Amino acid sequence: MTDxxxxxxxxxxxxxxxxxxxxxxxxxxxxxxxxxxxxxxxxTLRPGETVGLLGPNGSGKSTLLRLLAGILTPSAGxxxxxxxxxxxxxxxATARRIATVEQHAHTQTELTVREVVALGRVPxxxxxxxxxxxxxxxxxxxxxxxxxTDRAGQSWHTLSGGERQRTQIARALAQEPRELLLDEPTNHxxxxxxxDLLDLVVSLPIATVIALHDLNLAAMYCDRxxxxxxGHVVAEGAPGDVLTPSLIKRVYDVEAVVTHDPxxxxxRFLRRSPRP
Amino acid sequence: xxxxxxxxxxxxxxxxxxxxxxxxxxxxxxxxPADISTADVWAAVTAHLGLGESTLPPLRDxxxxxxxxxxxLLAAVCGAGLALCGAVMQSLLRNPLADPFVLGVSSGAxxxxxxxxxxxxxxxAVSLSAGAFTGALLSFGLVLVLSHSLGGSTDRVVLxxxxxxxxxxxxxxFIVLTSADADTTRAVLFxxxxxxxxxxxxxxxxxxxxxxxxxVVCLGYARTLDAFAFGEEAAAALGVRVARTRLVLLCATAxxxxxxxxxxxxIGFVGLVLPHATRALTGPGHARLLPVTALAGAVFLVWVDTxxxxxxxxxxxxxxxxxxxxxxxxFVAVLYRGRRKA
Numbered sequence: 258m259t260d261x262x263x264x265x266x267x268x269x270x271x272x273x274x275x276x277x278x279x280x281x282x283x284x285x286x287x288x289x290x291x292x293x294x295x296x297x298x299x300x301t302l303r304p305g306e307t308v309g310l311l312g313p314n315g316s317g318k319s320t321l322l323r324l325l326a327g328i329l330t331p332s333a334g335x336x337x338x339x340x341x342x343x344x345x346x347x348x349x350a351t352a353r354r355i356a357t358v359e360q361h362a363h364t365q366t367e368l369t370v371r372e373v374v375a376l377g378r379v380p381x382x383x384x385x386x387x388x389x390x391x392x393x394x395x396x397x398x399x400x401x402x403x404x405x406t407d408r409a410g411q412s413w414h415t416l417s418g419g420e421r422q423r424t425q426i427a428r429a430l431a432q433e434p435r436e437l438l439l440d441e442p443t444n445h446x447x448x449x450x451x452x453d454l455l456d457l458v459v460s461l462p463i464a465t466v467i468a469l470h471d472l473n474l475a476a477m478y479c480d481r482x483x484x485x486x487x488g489h490v491v492a493e494g495a496p497g498d499v500l501t502p503s504l505i506k507r508v509y510d511v512e513a514v515v516t517h518d519p520x521x522x523x524x525r526f527l528r529r530s531p532r533p
Numbered sequence: 534x535x536x537x538x539x540x541x542x543x544x545x546x547x548x549x550x551x552x553x554x555x556x557x558x559x560x561x562x563x564x565x566p567a568d569i570s571t572a573d574v575w576a577a578v579t580a581h582l583g584l585g586e587s588t589l590p591p592l593r594d595x596x597x598x599x600x601x602x603x604x605x606l607l608a609a610v611c612g613a614g615l616a617l618c619g620a621v622m623q624s625l626l627r628n629p630l631a632d633p634f635v636l637g638v639s640s641g642a643x644x645x646x647x648x649x650x651x652x653x654x655x656x657x658a659v660s661l662s663a664g665a666f667t668g669a670l671l672s673f674g675l676v677l678v679l680s681h682s683l684g685g686s687t688d689r690v691v692l693x694x695x696x697x698x699x700x701x702x703x704x705x706x707f708i709v710l711t712s713a714d715a716d717t718t719r720a721v722l723f724x725x726x727x728x729x730x731x732x733x734x735x736x737x738x739x740x741x742x743x744x745x746x747x748x749v750v751c752l753g754y755a756r757t758l759d760a761f762a763f764g765e766e767a768a769a770a771l772g773v774r775v776a777r778t779r780l781v782l783l784c785a786t787a788x789x790x791x792x793x794x795x796x797x798x799x800i801g802f803v804g805l806v807l808p809h810a811t812r813a814l815t816g817p818g819h820a821r822l823l824p825v826t827a828l829a830g831a832v833f834l835v836w837v838d839t840x841x842x843x844x845x846x847x848x849x850x851x852x853x854x855x856x857x858x859x860x861x862x863x864f865v866a867v868l869y870r871g872r873r874k875a
Binding site for chain 2: 323326328348349350351352353356357359362363364365366367368372373376377379380382384385387432
């Protein structure tokens with residue numbers, strides 16, 4: 258039970274190049290109550306890139322993120338990390354590589370910002386061991402990165418929505434992940450905090466999959482987009498190639514005009530009925 | 534907030550708690566109708582541990598060693614165990630109102646006890662404690678099966694516990710009202726309300742052994758319990774094997790609760806209130822919360838039981854009645870505080 262003697266077989270042997278490295282979904286499906294929520298989706302996450310996950314409510318974005326995190330197991334297909342299926346990697350080792358930020362984190366426990374961020378060290382700590390210097394360093398660095406150093410002692414319950422999301426992202430960073438999964442992290446935030454948060458996310462040297470509702474934010478911040486519709490991938494590629502009026506019409510059933518700013522497309526939605 | 538300072542603070546809290554517990558036990562044993570001094574207690578204890586000659590007359594020695602000592606120690610063990618189970622349940626089920634009895638263990642124990650005492654099942658060969666223990670495990674098994682078939686999430690566990698608790702309570706009332714005579718009803722009622730009368734060394738040793746084992750298991754899961762703050766899915770994302778953790782901790786706490794309830798009845802509110810009071814002192818981290826809440830529960834119940842057996846001397850109040858009299862206002866305070874975060 259001591260921390261030094263036993264290391265669980267978490268340290269994987271070097272993956273063979275053909276097995277692929279990083280996080281990868283291979284034709285994963287998830288069936289709930291007889292309905293296919295996610296239907297045969299493949300995704301290879303390249304180091305450091307930001308992949309946007311788009312699609313209307315119920316298109317399978319959240320379920321795909323849970324499958325990628327290993328929180329849900331696929332009904333078919335496999336999610337691999339450096340070539341090994343997530344169940345073989347193990348829960349703790351997976352959590353040291355892949356961090357998740359939920360759409361809406363809620364707790365009744367009276368926690369400080371620092372205590373919330375320190376939860377990110379749970380997968381790194383053994384039972385009975387107290388916090389190591391590496392734990393303290395990781396928490397300090399994550400607080401700094403999230404701009405929360407001077408709020409470390411403040412109660413979670415007194416934070417605004419944007420600060421709570423930043424705290425959750427700092428908690429995810431304290432996990433020292435190489436892959437970060439975010440489920441609509443900008444929901445309920447005002448526009449300033451949406452931009453702050455996405456600036457923070459894309460500045461991280463971490464491969465990120467981020468589910469987003471706002472097509473313009475996705476176009477501005479993502480290297481690559483994956484558009485889901487009823488559990489299928491209907492389009493994949495650079496924002497400028499993917500976000501076309503015909504795709505937006507097909508997936509969201511709305512009319513839009515797409516113009517091209519330097520660097521990324523800009524989407525303008527049209528009213529259903531002409532202005533009287 | 535360096536690691537070293539936190540550890541020092543924890544050691545101080547635990548050291549202080551142990552000292553308070555020792556002093557409370559030593560003092561509580563001297564209180565009662567027979568006039569006994571701390572020196573008498575010391576003499577009796579050292580004599581029985583084979584460390585000296587007893588200078589006490591056998592009657593007084595008996596009062597110390599066979600009556601007050603096991604009773605006070607059982608109070609400490611019950612207080613520690615119930616507070617520990619309450620703290621674990623509240624975190625695991627993410628419910629500030631959870632207590633050790635939320636899984637229906639106490640009501641199952643009651644049904645088991647009245648089945649033995651009132652209906653005479655077992656023909657006198659089975660003790661009330663054994664009946665209670667069997668009933669407790671049965672009801673806990675029922676809660677597990679029911680919650681599992683409902684999907685296994687924590688709110689299902691709580692709902693299953695409530696359902697099973699209601700059913701067994703009704704069963705207990707039915708048996709008592711239809712089959713028991715006045716004397717048996719009185720005896721059973723006393724036990725149902727939670728009472729440390731009749732505590733023996735067997736209860737103390739068994740309770741201590743189970744408490745120690747369960748405490749070790751729970752402390753091993755302290756960091757894991759921290760990870761449950763934002764729910765089961767967040768815990769899973771932090772690398773926790775949620776289903777296994779839930780099963781291990783539910784079984785460990787149910788076993789401890791069943792053991793304590795079968796010796797002392799369902800002493801209410803210790804498991805609900807003490808963890809909240811302790812959290813204010815230690816913060817939410819379970820590595821600190823669990824040992825300190827166990828110590829606080831032990832000291833608390835030693836004093837409450839002393840009050841229960843002396844306040845309206847020569848009559849005795851079931852200790853569960855006293856804990857509830859103190860517990861209900863505290864319960865209301867918890868609800869009131871929780872209002873802000875709802």
